[in-house]
Amino acid sequence: MGSPMAHIINALKKMLLKGPEYLLREVESFSSFVDDLRDYSWRLSSHESCFLQRLLRLRTELVDDVPLIFSAEEADRQHRKVMSALFDQTWFVKESMRMYESNLAAYFHEEENCDAKAIKLRGYLARLEGRKKELQISVKEDVAKLLEKRHLLLEL
Secondary structure: OOOHHHHHHHHHHHHHHOOHHHHHHOHHHHHHHHHHHHHOHHHOOHHHHHHHHHHHHHHHHHHHHHHHHHHHHHHHHHHHHHHHHHHHHHHHHHHHHHHHHHHHHHHHHHHHHHHHHHHHHHHHHHHHHHHHHHHHHHHHHHHHHHHHHHHHHHHO
8 A cells, every 4th residue: 555545544543543642632633634534535445434434533523522621631730730739728827837836835834834933932922021020020029128128227
């Protein structure tokens, strides 16, 4: 088969063997080869005519479905992009919450330490106030004794 149709059929077979993704990307060249083969339709054998009919049906479906497939793929890419951004934001929020939790734990620990120091200082203050009262009472007693001695001296 050295005819031009044989070269077209071989090129179409190679395109079909490369898979559906390749056909989706190369719809125009695939369609062009199918049109070229259709131009030779009057010279095709029955097997080649059947092959051409199947290629025409495939081309029709490809041309009709390519925009839908591309829009679905774009929607999928956008979905993945949004999900990635959402997961990144979720991670950031979780990390922020962990930081706030650790800060709160540190603040509560510091508050407990301050409360313990305040209780300790209140006890120390109570002892000092007790000591102050003791000293005031002692001073009053000493003043009373001095006044009493003075009074005795004055009587003498």
